[in-house]
Amino acid sequence: MPAYKTGKRTQQYSLEFKIKAVLWSHESHRSSKDVAQALDIHPFMLSRWRKEYREGKYGMPQNNKAPKPAGKLKAQDELQQLKKRIAELEEENDILKKWQRFQAEERHKGIGS
Structure with missing residues (x-):
């Protein structure tokens, strides 16, 4: 799970964790707030991850297609x-x-x- 950097008490989440959180928050039956609460992260953090995902910062291909x-x-x-x-x-x-x-x-x- 999250690891602490030395000095500051900031958590570092794995890329896999961020991507799964973003994908879950994009599902139609889930809200971003519920996903953030379930993963015990701040909703603003999830929103930042979603933005970074859209911009392709996680090395994933951008998917702008609407679901079927x-x-x-x-x-x-x-x-x-x-x-x-x-x-x-x-x-x-x-x-x-x-x-x-x-x-x-x-x-x-x-x-x-």
């Missing part, structure tokens, strides 16, 4: 989308579990000192 309309989908396409959604939710759940363990370990370290 959810009109007439074949059953197979719908099944693929549902499987993808399940995988995303499982991944999000795993990240939240790891974050919860990290927070518990930090609290435990604070009590022990």
